[in-house]
Amino acid sequence: MRVFQNCGLTPSYLARLDRLAPEGLSFQERRNTFLDDRFGALHLLQPVLAGDANAFLTCGNDGRLQGRWAREHGVRWGATPEDILLAQIEHHRTEVLYNLDPVAFPSSFVRRLPGCVRKTLCWRAAPSGNADLTAYGAVLGNFPSILDSWREKGCRAEWFSPAIDPVMSEYVQDERPIDVLFVGGYSRHHSARARTLEKVAALAGSRKIVYCLDSSRLTRLAESSIGYLLPLQKYRRPRIVAAIAKPPVFGRELYELIGRSKIVLNGAIDMAGQDRGNMRCFEAMGCGALLVSDAGNYPEGMVAEDTMLAYRDEKSCLEQIERAISDWSAVRQIAMNGRIRVDEIHTKARQWSLFQAIVASL
CATH class of the missing domain: 3.40.50.2000 (Glycogen Phosphorylase B;)
Structure with a gap:
């Protein structure tokens, strides 16, 4: 299974990551710094933490990280965060996408995914206004009442849980x-x-x-x-x-x-x-x-x-x-x-x- 996991970072944590991984590092160096700091590790899948060659991790709203990957892989100047994420997924030949930031990358993003992606899942353990996640194969979360609210919106919802780091x-x-x-x-x-x-x-x-x-x-x-x-x-x-x-x-x-x-x-x-x-x-x-x-x-x-x-x-x-x-x-x-x-x-x-x-x- 070639699994791709995308994280969303809060503004406060991005400020910390900028201090830990100053500008000028490669994509891999900044991502390794993020992984070593363990932010959100309870949600990161075992193959991602283990460095499995079939698993890929990125943070789609980290401009420095994504910009560095785009430069290293010849993505055109001015590409949007969505364009860069799609390029990464295609380059990785992703089969399963697991998105921890689906409000930023909703159904409209899923409909643009390359043909290599067979299954799509996202984590969302909170009501999210009018966010459309219906194109995802399943919305995951560990609050049954919130999962029910996603089902009422037409999503398939499945119980899932954080795990101890x-x-x-x-x-x-x-x-x-x-x-x-x-x-x-x-x-x-x-x-x-x-x-x-x-x-x-x-x-x-x-x-x-x-x-x-x-x-x-x-x-x-x-x-x-x-x-x-x-x-x-x-x-x-x-x-x-x-x-x-x-x-x-x-x-x-x-x-x-x-x-x-x-x-x-x-x-x-x-x-x-x-x-x-x-x-x-x-x-x-x-x-x-x-x-x-x-x-x-x-x-x-x-x-x-x-x-x-x-x-x-x-x-x-x-x-x-x-x-x-x-x-x-x-x-x-x-x-x-x-x-x-x-x-x-x-x-x-x-x-x-x-x-x-x-x-x-x-």
Whole structure:
């Protein structure tokens, strides 16, 4: 199976990658830097991570990476990101396309694929407005309710899951000086999460609380000295949150930070309903931290009071955090159970086997 995997990088991560892989590197050098940093590795298929000759990986919205490939392969000047991606697929002689950025490359892109491509799949674990993904052979995701919403739009949708990155074992530490870590987004679109984060931030006076938040340009402006003179109140985070907020972290830097944390706090996005199992759950447990997350329907191996702790609301979240920190020697066993269970269940080999089964069924 000649499989081609395309990733989409966030603006914040692109800035990090530019620092790690400065301009002037070859396509392979920049891609290898990206792979070594492990950003999004939970979604990367086993052959891609193993460097299998039949597997190809790129990041279609990374202008530097794609521009370098275009120059190295004689693609005409001014080619669009879509044109370059199509050229890569044709050059690779792709049989199976797996796209992690389908909103940027929707059905109109699929209809332009060269004839060598036999099967097309994409990952989309979120509602996406009017995005048309019906031309894909299957939309993959791990939230059943969101998969149902794709089916209602006429797509074939199949359950699929992230898998533990094997290098996470390098970051499991005994000494964990950070009491609570949260890494992710904070916005008015995540109302339940925002309320919880605000309550937990109040513990910063007595506990080591670390928030690494990815904020928008408007939020950064709103919280600047000039921004306070402008009508940007709705973009400002509560002062108690902004006071402890640090820049976002990614890849190995994120793994290292989780490895130094007792608790990783998680909160589902509002649109996920009762479905749970976002990437942070896998990252937290994979690096040996105690996952404290909101109650709901979790993937296999993520069980409240056995491999993680769950909370119902802001009050019970604070109670679970205080319980864990105050009795860490006892609660630590739950974190250890979590690490063992996800490492047994959510393996790269199992993920690849399931992917192959889905492809065979299309």
